[in-house]
Amino acid sequence: MLDFIQKLGRTALQFFEQLGQATLLLVAAVIGRPRFRLGSQLLIEQLYSVGVLSLAIIVCSGSFVGMVLGLQGYSTLVKFGADQAIGQLVALSLVRELGPVVGALLFAGRAGSALAAEIGLMKATEQLDGLQLMGIDPLRRVIAPRFWAGVISLPLLALIFNGVAIIGGYLVAVEWLNVDGGSFWSNMQSSVDFYDDVVNGIIKSVVFGFLVTWIAVYQGYSSVPTSEGIGNATTRTVVYSSLVILGADFVLTAVMFGGLA
Amino acid sequence: MTMYDYIVDIKDMHFARGERIIFDDVNIRIARGKITAVIGPSGTGKTTLLRLISGLLNVSAGKVCVNGQNVATMTRAQLILMRREMGMLFQSGALFTSISVFDNIAFPLREHTNLSEELIRYIVLMKLEAVGLRGAQKLMPRELSGGMARRVALARAMALDPQMILYDEPFAGQDPIAMGVLLKLIRALNDALGITSVVVSHDLHETLSIADYIYVIAGGKVIGEGTPDELQASEEPAVRQFLQGLPDGPVPFNYPAAPYADDLLAGD
Secondary structure, eight states: OHHHHHHHHHHHHHHHHHHHHHHHHHHHHHSSOOOHHHHHHHHHHHIIIIIGGGHHHHHHHHHHHHHHHHHHHHHHHGGGTOGGGHHHHHHHHIIIIIHHHHHHHHHIIIIIHHHHHHHHHHHHTTHHHHHHHTTOOHIIIIIHHHHHHHHHHHHHHHHHHHHHHHHHHHIIIIIITOOOHHHHHHHHHHHOOIIIIIIHHHHHHHHHHHHHHHHHHHHHHTSOSSHHHHHHHHHHHHHHHHHHHHHHHHHHHHHHHSSOO | OOOOSEEEEEEEEEEEETTEEEEEEEEEEEETTSEEEEEOOTTSSHHHHHHHHTTSSOOSEEEEEETTEEGGGOOHHHHHHHHHTEEEEOTTOOOOTTSOHHHHHHHHHHHHOOOOHHHHHHHHHHHHHHTTOGGGTTSOGGGSOHHHHHHHHHHHHTTTOOSEEEEESTTTTOOHHHHHHHHHHHHHHHHHHTOEEEEEESOHHHHHHHOSEEEEEETTEEEEEEOHHHHHTOOOHHHHHHHHTOSSSSSOSSOOOSOHHHHHHTOO
């Protein structure tokens, strides 16, 4: 029993130590005099590799998620003769929950793991030390542009996810299952509120982008510089990110839609 | 700034990683304009020594001075200034994998100088010519062999014309031709440019053939020092063991363990 309490204490201490280190890393990377020309060039490169290269998986998954929503929603709603409400169901579940959450989970799997692996590899091959020896701060040079690229990319990717998924839902419901197209769109239009639903969804994905990218760059930067260490860092990135996304989603949903605020 | 005869002066230096003591009371001085080698078995902290000199790590006690200045008390700006005078050849080369050979060498120049692209091109070509790889300027690091990668890294380490170059295991894993080329390069660069070279290695013959002065470290201490000839003639048992590659001697080959017979009989 005593052993268990000791272990619990040690784990908690380690957790807070890591959290502190990760915070210091982020602060050191992000705060400082910006260099606009170089900074924007580095940021654009990272926006491409973090954001644009994640587009394929986001678009592909988005269309499937939308189609499944259309099918499942129809089969339930039609029993109550409410199949006209399918547009509302698809749009609300997407912009409030599925877009930000599923988008972030996919983003963690695609971009988060890639970031952790890339930074871990740069550490293992002494590229980060090389930078430091040239008098260049690797936090500003390597970590900062990747972090900002993640924070900017995920909300945009989530919006694209929503758009594609709504089209997927439309195709299934209207083109295949013969729901009336006009009521599909007008129900959606009347039920989705821009501030309550769309903006809250965007806020969610900004928060998730922040968390996922933070976890990814910290795991990469603090990885053990061996092949095994890089493998562990990528695994941990995906696991921690997924847990943090779902946990944060609960908290945010409670605040936004649960009447806590 | 006055010129010190010894560009690096390490005094009574202790360094520990957690519980493990890596260096215990080490004194090493590196003479300006010479090739100084530090040799010793694997895992004795030779790479750590280079990191201590370049300020990537800080000593636990004692001090490391570069050009008469204590590395531990330097400000960030001073550290950057010192590192610009210092090139380091990492064991893995540490080339930036996402940019070409040319851009790798141009990197420190673009970062630290205001030279025009035209001038940078001249300098990069000159450095590449010096290591015999001008033809490889457009290649990416992944397209290079191990020996070529190390020569490119050497060209990059020289890009800002440093006073001193630190070589981390430059001969490890090189074929005989690459080894010969590297040996010649290190000597030629040292003499032609008047720079100071520090070579950390466990490749005995190559190191003996190139160094002006050698320190042998084992078990966290300097166990012998001298010119190659002095070391060859040394009667110190630990130095003899290392130079002759014997498994038994003052430096243990086996990891510390209980007696073999006890272990066999213990069951478990």
